[in-house]
Amino acid sequence: xxxxxxxxxxAPVAPAxxxxxxxxxxxxxxxxxRSGELLVYTADxxxxxxxxxxxxxxxxxxxxxxxxVRVLAEYRAPFVPRGAGTGLSGGALADGVxxxxxxxxxxxxxLDADNAIAVVEPGVVNAALSRAAAPFGxxxxxxxxxxxxxxxxxxxxxxxxxxxxxKYGVTLNxxxxxxxxxxDGEIVTLGPGASGGEPTGYDLLAAFVGSEGxxxxxxxxxxxxxxxxxxxxxxxxxFPHLVDAARATSAIIAAGILPAALxxxxxxxxxAVEASVYAAGYPTxxxxxxxxxxxxxxxxxxxxxxxxxxxxxxHGARTVRVASDPIERARLWxxxxxxxxxxGRISSHLVVQDAVIPRTRLPDVLVxxxxxxxxxxxxxCNVFHAGDGNLHPNIPYHGDxxxxxxxVGDAMREIMRTCxxxxxxxxxxxxxxxxxxxxxxxxxxPDSLAAQCRxxxxxxxxxxxxxxxxxxxxxxxxxxTRPRNPGPA
Amino acid sequence: MTGVHxxxxxxxxxxxxxxxxxxxxxxxRDAAAKRSPIRIVGLGTWLDAGHPTSPDAxxxxxxxxxxxxQYTPGDLTLTARAGTPLAAIESATASEGQxxxxxxxxxxxxxxxxxxxxxxASAGPLGHALGLPRDIVLxxxxxxxxxxxxxxxGRVVKNVAGFDLTRLLTGAWGTxxxxxxxxxxxxxxxxxxxxxxxxxxxxxxxxxxxxxxTEAVQDLxxxxxxxxxxxxxxxxxxxxxASQLELPGAxxxxxxxxxxxxxxxxxxxxxxALTAVGEVTDVAPAVWGALRRAEAVTEGAVAVxxxxxxxxxxxxxxxxxxxxxxxxxxxxxxxxxxxxxxRAIIPQADAALLAAAIADDAARGRSGHGSVDARAPGRFTGxxxxxxxxxxxxxxxxxxxxxxxxxRRVRRAFDPAHVLNPGLLGEGGAFD
Numbered sequence: 001x002x003x004x005x006x007x008x009x010x011a012p013v014a015p016a017x018x019x020x021x022x023x024x025x026x027x028x029x030x031x032x033x034r035s036g037e038l039l040v041y042t043a044d045x046x047x048x049x050x051x052x053x054x055x056x057x058x059x060x061x062x063x064x065x066x067x068x069v070r071v072l073a074e075y076r077a078p079f080v081p082r083g084a085g086t087g088l089s090g091g092a093l094a095d096g097v098x099x100x101x102x103x104x105x106x107x108x109x110x111l112d113a114d115n116a117i118a119v120v121e122p123g124v125v126n127a128a129l130s131r132a133a134a135p136f137g138x139x140x141x142x143x144x145x146x147x148x149x150x151x152x153x154x155x156x157x158x159x160x161x162x163x164x165x166x167k168y169g170v171t172l173n174x175x176x177x178x179x180x181x182x183x184d185g186e187i188v189t190l191g192p193g194a195s196g197g198e199p200t201g202y203d204l205l206a207a208f209v210g211s212e213g214x215x216x217x218x219x220x221x222x223x224x225x226x227x228x229x230x231x232x233x234x235x236x237x238x239f240p241h242l243v244d245a246a247r248a249t250s251a252i253i254a255a256g257i258l259p260a261a262l263x264x265x266x267x268x269x270x271x272a273v274e275a276s277v278y279a280a281g282y283p284t285x286x287x288x289x290x291x292x293x294x295x296x297x298x299x300x301x302x303x304x305x306x307x308x309x310x311x312x313x314x315h316g317a318r319t320v321r322v323a324s325d326p327i328e329r330a331r332l333w334x335x336x337x338x339x340x341x342x343x344g345r346i347s348s349h350l351v352v353q354d355a356v357i358p359r360t361r362l363p364d365v366l367v368x369x370x371x372x373x374x375x376x377x378x379x380x381c382n383v384f385h386a387g388d389g390n391l392h393p394n395i396p397y398h399g400d401x402x403x404x405x406x407x408v409g410d411a412m413r414e415i416m417r418t419c420x421x422x423x424x425x426x427x428x429x430x431x432x433x434x435x436x437x438x439x440x441x442x443x444x445x446p447d448s449l450a451a452q453c454r455x456x457x458x459x460x461x462x463x464x465x466x467x468x469x470x471x472x473x474x475x476x477x478x479x480x481t482r483p484r485n486p487g488p489a
Numbered sequence: 490m491t492g493v494h495x496x497x498x499x500x501x502x503x504x505x506x507x508x509x510x511x512x513x514x515x516x517x518r519d520a521a522a523k524r525s526p527i528r529i530v531g532l533g534t535w536l537d538a539g540h541p542t543s544p545d546a547x548x549x550x551x552x553x554x555x556x557x558x559q560y561t562p563g564d565l566t567l568t569a570r571a572g573t574p575l576a577a578i579e580s581a582t583a584s585e586g587q588x589x590x591x592x593x594x595x596x597x598x599x600x601x602x603x604x605x606x607x608x609x610a611s612a613g614p615l616g617h618a619l620g621l622p623r624d625i626v627l628x629x630x631x632x633x634x635x636x637x638x639x640x641x642x643g644r645v646v647k648n649v650a651g652f653d654l655t656r657l658l659t660g661a662w663g664t665x666x667x668x669x670x671x672x673x674x675x676x677x678x679x680x681x682x683x684x685x686x687x688x689x690x691x692x693x694x695x696x697x698x699x700x701x702x703t704e705a706v707q708d709l710x711x712x713x714x715x716x717x718x719x720x721x722x723x724x725x726x727x728x729x730x731a732s733q734l735e736l737p738g739a740x741x742x743x744x745x746x747x748x749x750x751x752x753x754x755x756x757x758x759x760x761x762a763l764t765a766v767g768e769v770t771d772v773a774p775a776v777w778g779a780l781r782r783a784e785a786v787t788e789g790a791v792a793v794x795x796x797x798x799x800x801x802x803x804x805x806x807x808x809x810x811x812x813x814x815x816x817x818x819x820x821x822x823x824x825x826x827x828x829x830x831x832r833a834i835i836p837q838a839d840a841a842l843l844a845a846a847i848a849d850d851a852a853r854g855r856s857g858h859g860s861v862d863a864r865a866p867g868r869f870t871g872x873x874x875x876x877x878x879x880x881x882x883x884x885x886x887x888x889x890x891x892x893x894x895x896x897r898r899v900r901r902a903f904d905p906a907h908v909l910n911p912g913l914l915g916e917g918g919a920f921d
Contacts, residue, residue, distance in 0.1 A: 188893075204895060299717075300753075425648045428645070428649060444650075
């Protein structure tokens with residue numbers, strides 16, 4: 001016990017030999033090595049980082065995936081699992097190591113409408129699962145903005161959220177079980193899964209969900225499906241003052257209503273959206289809009305919508321309108337869901353930030369963010385999940401201007417510190433990845449970070465899965481778990 | 490205040506009563522250095538369960554670690570020290586029109602401690618709709634077995650920063666760390682909150698047999714699923730329990746206790762919808778407290794067991810539990826319809842009789858899930874969890890919950906000296 005491990009991250013890898021071994025599993029078309037082919041895998045959806053993998057491997061079946069992970073173990077090769085590459089934290093970037101693409105594993109293995117459960121391969125696209133469940137009056141509730149492209153495996157890795165997580169919960173609340181292959185090739189079953197029954201023992205399923213690809217690779221995921229609501233009411237309230245909008249959202253939650261979603265966009269965001277092809281009809285002369293949605297059984301839904309409208313008016317809303325049909329509803333949401341894309345029109349680059357603060361701190365933190373932006377001469381577009389205090393302060397900028405790039409970086413760091421000082425956290429749904437590593441010790445003590453490393457070492461004692469992400473390596477003491485023999489089983 | 494003094498005093502009688510996280514840290518370090526096992530005790534409510542740890546384990550009592558340390562009503566979050574009784578949280582939040590919807594079964598009026606509820610991941614009737622402990626807990630502070638003070642999560646309602654120590658410690662029964670502080674999310678109290686008893690009269694054919702027959706349960710569950718209502722609690726009760734709770738119609742057959750919440754329009758509509766299921770009567774909300782403490786009013790040696798499998802198989806699970814309870818006519822049985830869990834309180838449980846009744850479950854062990862096709866008709870393949878057993882039966886119901894290699898590695902990583910509640914969650918931590 002307590003023996004030190006030599007991190008094989010530094011171990012020499014013979015790419016040509018490894019590539020041949022992987023090709024033997026997935027065929028030559030399943031391995032990419034040329035720099036031109038790898039180009040698309042050098043970034044995820046977060047701009048500003050570019051890392052080139054040593055090679056990329058794409059298994060098409062569960063058996064191939066198992067074999068690939070075991071070959072990687074045999075070669076002691078570090079690797080980075082990747083779903084659709086829509087992540088916003090740089091978590092799926094492979095810096096000179098193997099990139100393990102899971103997007104070809106896209107079969108829905110089972111759909112049990114009676115128990116509202118589906119079993120899927122990790123590469124199944126989030127929206128595709130909801131489409132498959134729709135004929136049964138069911139859908140998959142977590143709805144990250146990238147849901148048309150992102151995969152369930154990626155959602156599990158990041159514990160992804162989305163606007164409707166306010167009422168329905170994040171990915172963790174919808175995963176009932178999974179089978180995973182650990183980096184050394186061991187296959188484990190976590191959670192009760194489709195067999196049902198209360199879980200017993202440690203909640204290793206919850207530990208795995210949100211582990212950002214550092215604990216292993218999911219072979220299959222069992223998720224809970226949600227009953228399609230009988231009815232939906234979507235409201236848009238516009239506010240001349242941002243802080244009033246923030247106070248209104250707090251008042252709605254405090255009233256005992258749990259909206260399906262409670263979103264907010266500030267003036268700069270509204271104007272970016274309205275100037276784009278995603279124009280949703282938001283008034284452009286206001287400081288903020290609140291988008292609120294209630295859903296569920298039809299009875300009582302209009303009463304909840306009236307209460308929300310009244311609370312908005314009481315808190316200074318200029319007008320409140322209720323979407324009158326599904327088309328208008330979709331249009332109102334389109335503006336919110338495509339807000340990041342619309343900001344892309346302003347400048348060549350966009351920093352999409354993610355932080356959470358206690359909801360009551362929204363008004364003063366928003367004011368502070370505006371001050372910080374002004375001090376650094378940058379413009380911030382705020383779009384966020386107001387209901388749970390999850391902010392996305394985004395800064396459009398010109399990436400080829402080093403001075404502007406530096407000012408954006410400084411402003412972002414100050415914004416993050418402001419959120420932490422307000423009692424918040426550094427990421428609510430995008431994950432730590434590479435991008436938030438520098439902030440981890442703002443919120444966790446060295447002992448807490450060391451404990452996180454201990455947990456990682458339980459799943460991956462050789463520290464080969466997604467190396468260098470989530471917890472800064474300086475906090476990782478020597479492994480206290482016994483080293484096991486890596487290698488093919 | 491009296492922490493150090495008490496701690497020293499307590500130590501002479503072989504235990505600790507720390508009143509700060511640092512004092513907990515001292516105790517754990519001391520125990521780890523001596524490899525002397527600790528039995529973590531919240532408010533002592535659950536110790537009656539007769540569950541043995543090592544006979545030489547010294548109690549670490551958290552009853553001095555009490556109090557709400559942070560509560561901003563507008564944030565709907567609350568932080569309290571681990572020994573804080575749930576009743577104290579209930580009264581602090583009620584004045585703000587809020588609540589913590591954790592309602593674990595407990596023999597104590599104070600509802601047990603927050604720390605124990607999270608450490609054991611205990612949930613009650615509200616769990617299916619308002620969240621289980623893992624969904625409600627936002628952050629924890631704990632002392633791990635190596636004596637480190639660690640924090641997981643935070644005080645915000647959405648948080649994916651770092652690896653999830655919070656949920657690792659939730660439901661770990663203290664075997665990975667002693668919880669010292671917990672942050673939870675609260676909810677606003679609904680405008681209307683009504684409790685109903687629904688009595689569904691049995692078709693004549695079924696009436697001859699036990700009212701708890703699986704066909705009757707199946708029929709009832711179908712009817713409930715078809716009704717356009719989403720109760721926040723929905724419990725099926727056997728006749729004996731319904732009559733202990735003095736519910737109307739208890740003599741007639743199956744009784745369902747439903748709790749409806751929301752605005753008045755919604756509650757009225759859902760209530761109307763449920764009249765299609767059976768005869769509906771209003772019940773005072775105090776019935777939920779009486780259900781939570783149902784085992785407290787029974788006498789004699791009590792056993793409490795939970796069986797669970799997929800919710801769609803509830804009738805079969807109920808049938809399995811009914812069969813196990815057949816030698817015990819006084820058994821109080823209820824089921825969470827949405828979660829597929831059947832819970833039986835067996836008073837005067839003769840150990841030998843009980844051992845025979847649950848022999849199958851014992852043979853399968855407590856980690857029964859996952860291995861067999863749950864859809865094989867009629868055969869119970871789910872999980873059986875004993876909450877409370879006559880002392881000598883624990884040996885027969887050995888937990889295998891942490892026997893798998895991964896769990897053993899977790900235990901070793903967080904409790905390297907194997908001193909935290911050894912034996913409580915299986916022997917998985919007993920290192921070779």
